[in-house]
Amino acid sequence: MTISIDDLRAFREIARTRSFSLAADKLLVTSPAITRRIKKMEELIGEPLFERTTHMVRLSPAGEELFPRAEQLLREFDAFETVAMTMSGNRSTTIRFASVTSVAGSVLSQMLADFHDRFPACRFDLQDGHGTIVHRLVEEQVVEFGIGTRPAPGSNLNFDHLIDDPIVAAVPRSDPLFAAQALDWTEVAQHDFMILKGESSFFGHVELELRHAGKPMPPGIRVRDVSTLLGFVEQGASPIIVTGLIASRCRGPGVKAIAIADPVLYNALGIVTYPNRQLSTAAADLVAHIREALPRLHNDILDRIQTG
Template identity: 30%
Template sequence: MGVNFDLNDLQAFRAVVELGSFRKAAEAVNISQPALSRRIDKLEEALGVRLFERTTRSVTLTTVGRAFAPSAEQLLDDLDVALLGIRDVSSSRLGHVTIACVPSVAYYFLPSAVASFHRRFPRIRVKLLDASANEVLSAVISGEADFGVSFMGSQESEVDFKVLLQEQFVAACRRDHPLARKKRVTWNELYEHEYVSVDKTSGNRLLLDQALSAVSPRAPSVCETRHVTTMLGLVEAGLGVAAVPSMAMPGRNHHILTSVPLVDPVVKRRVGIVRRRGRTLTPAAQEFHQTILDMRGDVGSSGTLTDDVARKARPSRKPAS
């Protein structure tokens, strides 16, 4: 016996799942709330199960509904992929894209990409998983994320790594710090001052330990943290200086922080898009992927954001008193 439901019923189901409300879902798919309820009733009748528990105040998925939701999402995504070469379905679809990203890229670079994407596709939700480089790889391989942005993955057999840019490590310091007056700083000079660092769980720490095997700090760091963005907060508070990837820095007009290139040796990292090998991106994910590729033109040769983009991306903050 055939299953008596259609594409509209699946789209109504997905809308309710994503928005958690029959009223909001009806608005999203441009039908009345009673019409949307009829579509859900039809789907439940065809499947012979209840997909939602409904009260006057809430809508929640049943156990069967939670099991069915990923399959419905996959069916609709597969259909979008099939139609992608025929017509543009991305601008009108109600969907989502999940990106895993290392925090040093997520804080200043990625917000501009998200803002640009949202202006073009306001009905597509973006979920960012800001995580360590190893966690980004795991999220991409497991399928939790559509793709990732990281500096690790080029040696992994399960993923493809497309280089976006190469950036240099710089000395991050306050504008009133003695190092701020220099044109370049050696690693030994950096370590003559109090500094903060990332701990051994960080991919950046692994990269630096390998590159700086001949450099010995005179003293341990005054503080260790897991993420580069936290280090910048500590530097801004006056706790010391830090070695960070240039992309993690705000624009040149930041009122407190500045950076100086680190030399002897020059340490660089490659930032790229990480995708699970053999996986086809959904139209929504493909559009966001292209948005990030287009953003490369907004990044300076050193890996820092151009001032116009940095002003749009960074949070508005007043000078410290």
């Protein structure tokens, strides 16, 4: 048997009204019910909380000592309840999530802006990086969910597939391949292309798929950072192999995205979650928003880079 919030409310209202019946009316309970609450508290404390006569109810010495503490606890609880109910109504909370760089640097800002229009009190704590970083952050439960690549076979993470981002060539105007309307991997292998390597799973994915198709990997510089790739192609120094979302970040008319066929390769992206983890209401709403918005914005980007 323990003291509950309802017991404290009964104690406070009797002390304020100096009446069991008035306190019961204010709390919308019966007089016997409010009497039972005080009796339970007195049994637990071992002291009477009120001195009662036929004409008067007043705090006992033990009640006088406990009343300010009860008021403080109830003020704090009421404040907590108010904040909690506000969160429920307007998502006034911080959502911690992770995203692969390709999404974070292209369409994520639009998705978050649209979501923020609906829930202006919501805040975001974003950690971006390559796919394996997103998987680790979700697995260690540093974040509630991730926008990332498909986890490796044997992973215990959940994956809700949303889009297939095509792997393309981004070619500067100064390169002979700029005039091409389409390429295949045999042609690509005859030229130097920069490509992500390092801890990113991108290189391994492309290499494995080409090996299965009996195609060689293109030669060229392997780098660890997307910004390095973009810098090289924008300065006309090298064509690069990237996904469509990353290609969309190339600035100006001096870079062209060209589809690569035979085989057509994709980077599968979706929502990554930890098994049986209950998302906060705000995070669940953001995930639902991403499920709707990411495929639509991705299609818009592909249309733009294919016609640009």
